[in-house]
Amino acid sequence: MYIIIVGGGKVGYYLAKQLVEDGHEVLVIEKDAAKCQQIADELGDIAIRGDGCEGTTLESAGTGRADLFIAVTGDDEDNLVACQVAKNKFNVRRTVARINNPKNEAVFKNLGIDTTISATALILANIEQELPSHPLIPLLTIKGGGLEIVEAKVPSYSAMVGKRIGELLLPQQCLITVIIDEEGVPRIPNSDTVVRAGDEVVAVCRCESEDALRAVITTPAEETNER
Amino acid sequence: MKVVIMGCGRVGTELASILDREGQEVTIIDIDPDAFGQLPADFKGKRVVGNGIDQDVLRQIGLGEVDAFVAVTPGDNRNVMASQIAKHIFGVPKVVCRIFDPIREELYHGLGLETISPTREMARMLKEALEREPGGKG
Secondary structure (H helix, E strand, O other), rough: OEEEEEEEOOOHHHHHHHHHHHOOOOEEEOOHHHHHHHHHHHHOOOOEEEEOOOOOHHOOOOOOOEEEEEOOOOHHHHHHHHHHHHHHOOOOOOOEEOOOOOOHHHHHHHOOEEEEEEEEHHHHHHHHHHHOOOOEEEEEEEOOOOOEEEEEEEEOOEEEOOOOOOHOOOOOOOOHHHHEOOOOOEOOOOOOOEOOOOEEEEEEEHHHHHHHHHHHOOOOOOOOOOO | OOEEEEOOHHHHHHHHHHHHHOOOOOEEEEEHHHHHHHHHOOOOOOEEEEOOOOOHHHHOOHHHOOEEEEOOOOOOOHHHHHHHHHHHHOOEEEEEEOOOOOOHHHHHHHHEEEEOHHHHHHHHHHHHHHHHHOOOOO
């Protein structure tokens, strides 16, 4: 495969190194002369100096015949534009962008980038899974009844996302009483209400089923789509 | 008309002042808190310190309810990204994006953004001025 990498920083360097070892034809586009030189010294003649968002640079890089175009600079806006130019001007079939702000994932998808990778989101997901108690915040224990009111934010990886309340397998005697969306608007859900990533869910549940409720909220969705 | 201007440099400042004097509801946003110094003392619009390519910031300033968005930061890519977020995510009816690089400007114009390339416009104006003037005296 012919693979173009925009950005010759640490991510771009190690990516290029691995892809060369795997036998691919690789070209790195990097603005900084010193970084270009370092890549040339260590990995061979596979780096050109230039702006990976500029049509002329991409033209001379032979972007038209690239099988894969990967933008891994430290700036989300540069990665977006590089991929959009590659896709729209050079008809590259597959573009991959590194994003730093995990919330840009939806924006990039919406604007035609095939795949986004966010180190921030991966680290966050790991932290959230390492800390199982993190998503559920007890608000109030209802004395005598063994019930408590808890609050949790629905993580973006949760299997709940996109499901109707009626579809969820909630523990017995557990009621989702209020959902507060990302804009801060509270709603009383019915069984047709769809859960979205970032929703704050307020629920009443039995104290002993707290773990089961936590599992419903934090179990990741199965990997159905490419990431 | 409610207008958001991203980038409080010379052009952003000038545009914000004109619109404010006309009585429009202006919000000007810049990543640098010191950028607002050139705005006139009687500027009635809102000054917001923040990153215009961060959706959370754009949501906080109520981008979903504005009539127009103008991107005039010094970075072409920043302008392109913010304008696309304003148009495609927040559905702002009128979005204008400054892109210095004429090649990139052509591409994004073709993709449906309303764009202005100061480079191309300036070259055109200079050429017109050259053709108009009889030439300097020696």
